[in-house]
Amino acid sequence: MEKILLRNIDAPDSHTLAGHRSRGGYRALEKVLREMTPEKLIDEVKASGLRGRGGAGFPTGMKWGFVPKDNPKPKYVVCNADESEPGTFKDRLLIEKDPHAIVEGTIIAAYAIRSHTAFIYIRGEMFYGAQVLERAIDEAAAAGYLGKNILGSGYDIDLILHRGAGAYICGEETGLLSSLEGGKGWPKLKPPFPATHGLFGSPTVVNNVETLAALPWIIEQGAARYAAIGTEKSKGTKLFSVSGHIKKPGVYEVDMGYPFKKFLEEDCGGVANGRKLKGVIPGGASMPVLRAEELDGITMDYESFQAAGTLLGSGGVIVMDESTCMVRAAWNIARFFAHESCGQCSPCREGCHWMEKIFNRIEHGAGRAGDLEMILSISGNIGGNTICPFGDAASWPAAAFIKKFRSEFDEHIAAGKCTIH
């Protein structure tokens, strides 16, 4: 499998400027400044087929193309380093081990939309990661990759590191922008979209850490090489974070299209402690869980996961073996969403906590007939009716756990306790 994103991280000096440069770092930026207009750059990224790696999978080149070129307002690029999707820890790896790839990628993205001010919004809890990034930014500035007239190109670019303060919703594009503007992380109504009305009402592009970190390689090696990897609709490689009941948890870089079951059983070593696989969440806690029996034929790409009734999302793979109580797992996730709901709109504000209360009651032995239908109904009433995708993210797992493990839920309710342990 191709190593693009993780090609540098094994070296002990991978996070330093010197280390980055010794492995070809900033050559891509030099190439962009030397040979490419923003339009050509956007076309190249479009041709690569790169899709947003935060969870939504929106084609990156197309997103850049939405920014109006002749808008007089300043334009902004924001690197979304607010990684908070449960089961996901790939951005943290890149931040701590290859910060310069992120810096370089951010500058390239800024150039594409003619932005002169870029931000990296990093979640507040990643204090160490923020230190590493701050040092990398300082090094880059000292070396002339940031500031006025970088590398003599005539292009100015400022990069500001900004720490969040503990809110999952700030990983949502417009929630991030509200937070960056100095307020609560309340998502904004769309339309208008950030491409035309983003940070401070100006055209803004928000890209995930992994998306930006892929850019230097794509520029250097060419879009065609990137597009040669993967499937028809899912190009290139993706970082998957694997955790839970698995022998070898960690971050894996996988060619899109790789067989999922093979990945879990071979590359990740299979289920730990000799137990049997029960279920897998493939794309972070927001994504519908898959039963072990459903994995055959699924490949690790956007289309295949979607066809299987779930989504690739952030690629946070959470493995659950037969010792897992699915009721408790569902409650855990419902509790997460209830805790993280920003509270702005009524279906999410009231519905997430309602679902949590019911799951809580079932888990602790006080489940009643009709509870599961109630959760399914609430889930259906939240989804599609909210300001931002958080509502969908909260409603899908609730419904999926019940649908996929219905008999376990029924037994748990009937017995008044967990029937797995």
Next chain:
Amino acid sequence: MDPVKITLDGKEITTEKGKTVIQAAADAGIDIPHYCYHPKLTIAGNCRMCLVEIEKMPKLQIACNTQATEGMAVKTQSPKVLEARRAVMEFLLINHPLDCPICDQAGECWLQDYYMKHDLTPSRFDERKEHERKREIFGPYVVFDGERCIKCTRCVRFFQEVTHTDELTVVNRGDHSTIALFPGQTLDNPLSVNVVDICPVGALTDRDFRFKVRVWYLKKTPSICPGCSTGCNISVETYQNRIARFKPRVNEAVNSHWLCDEGRYVFHSLTEGERLTSPMIRQEGGLVPVDWDTALQAVAAGLAANAPAAAILSGRSTNEEAFLFGRMMKKISPEAKQEVFYRERELTEVEKVLMSPDRSPNFRGARHMGVGSEAGVEPLLQAIIEGRLRSAYIVGEDLVSLSEDGENLKSALGKLSFLVVQDIRMTPTAALAHVVLPATHFGEKAGTYTNRRGRVQKLEAAIVPPAGALQDWEIFSRLLGESYAAPEEIFAVAAREVPAYAGLDYEKIGALGADLEAQKQ
């Protein structure tokens, strides 16, 4: 106007470019249910109640944030929309307290109204409700109930965008979100009670009105606020012949949707207290009740015999009253100096959003009707204090209490040869009079006011005066020796004689008033 055609439930509607679906619907008389949307505040889009189905869009869209575009087909009654509405209603009600029996909002509560109109499904919530602060005093007039609140943020946005005072905010997250004042702060800006009007539920309620009367018992009469010369359009809401509260009426040309706190509660000071119920004449030992004929004869004779006279009309008198008063004084006491009471005061920035720097709602109309001069009332009061006048006819203002020089004015008025005071209560000024005439206040009057900007607006009588009192216009017309059936007739005469009012009548003035400048064209 850039016209845009859309269809709403199959019906074609023409609206303007730039309008949202909810605005276009409202203009066409179709109410799409909503909570957080308010025509004068920015779009919040958080209640999700106005979700509608739009052809070619897979998800339901909120009508308040969707621009109407040419050919758009909107459905507000499709099964998907009705289901979404019921879902939103259910979510809003699950943590809502069962307060209806003790909540002032009952009868004008949007949760109640929309439940009856768009929901009617029984509650499925069977968990513990979240609890929040109740009965939290926000300010001198506003009390907050966190459990009833639906977090629509209308109140937050009002203080951000209309008064720019930013007192309220949303704190916490998720279903612990609630509205809060910064610790130690009070909600006491001059327009604070407007949030009680715009709160769709009983989360923000009026302390003055608290528990007084159920709103479905209120009789509602459109009128004009007598607080100052802005002339905010109000609804005077009464019960058992007493004013219970003011509510603003919408008039974009005057007060938009708003009413200031001072105006809102001015009816207390202007109407409460023991009423005069009989004319009185001063004899040995004090004021004694007499019949109207005796009293009015004494007025005419007394003024004629004690020139020169001062005639001071209340700033709250109507145009009709001012018109008759001016002519009446000219007839009885031709050299009398006539003025309408008017005094300016300093206003704060927030007050200036709505209020005028006076407490004379009809000073301008009275001037149009012939009462008063450029000099104003202050020189006239000074003349009284200096003893240069021998008699006075004071209508509807307790000058002794209003004056900075109260003691001197009181003693000067006491030295007048003849003093007539026409008022509703035995004020310190009335106590000095030789003749006291019981009259009415704004809430009992029909008539017109002309506001500071030259807009003529109608008052309607909301309550009935006590037996024994007469309308001010009736008193003046008797003294004039003329007879009118109603104020509308007086206005018709005035309109013929005062050029600025030519062609106006009550019908043209209507519910929202008529602008004199526009009249000229």
Next chain:
Amino acid sequence: MAVAFSQESLKRFDEIVHRYPKKEAAMLPVLYLAQREFGYIGPEVMDYVAEIMDVPVARVYGVVTFYTMFNMKPIGRHHIQVCRTLPCALAGSERITAAIKEKLKIGVGETTPDGRFTLTEVECLASCGTAPMMQVNDDYYENLTEKNVGEILDRLK
């Protein structure tokens, strides 16, 4: 004002504000600065931040109550934040929390009487591959066991 930044913090405040295209964007870093200087963000600190940031104090209040990392009350010297979300739960985070409660004799949300430790549970910290884990103040402690978590706490004075 009851509280005010030290000279050094004022210098830092200026640096922070000048980095951003608009002053209001500096709200979060300024609140962090205030929390470090004053220990926690109570009403007086919020008043002060509102003044130096030129925003209504209600806005500061809304922001501080929204984010989990701002403390409105003083907490222990070492803030133990154990991750409780699914991947850590699958790895036994509840046993770690129980061990900490047992050792420190406090419950979740409480502070030891000597002010040394505060224990809270938090959501996913993006360390699922090394679960179970916790964050203490600025630092992550990963691959916890019931045994080593006690040793870690002993080292934290």
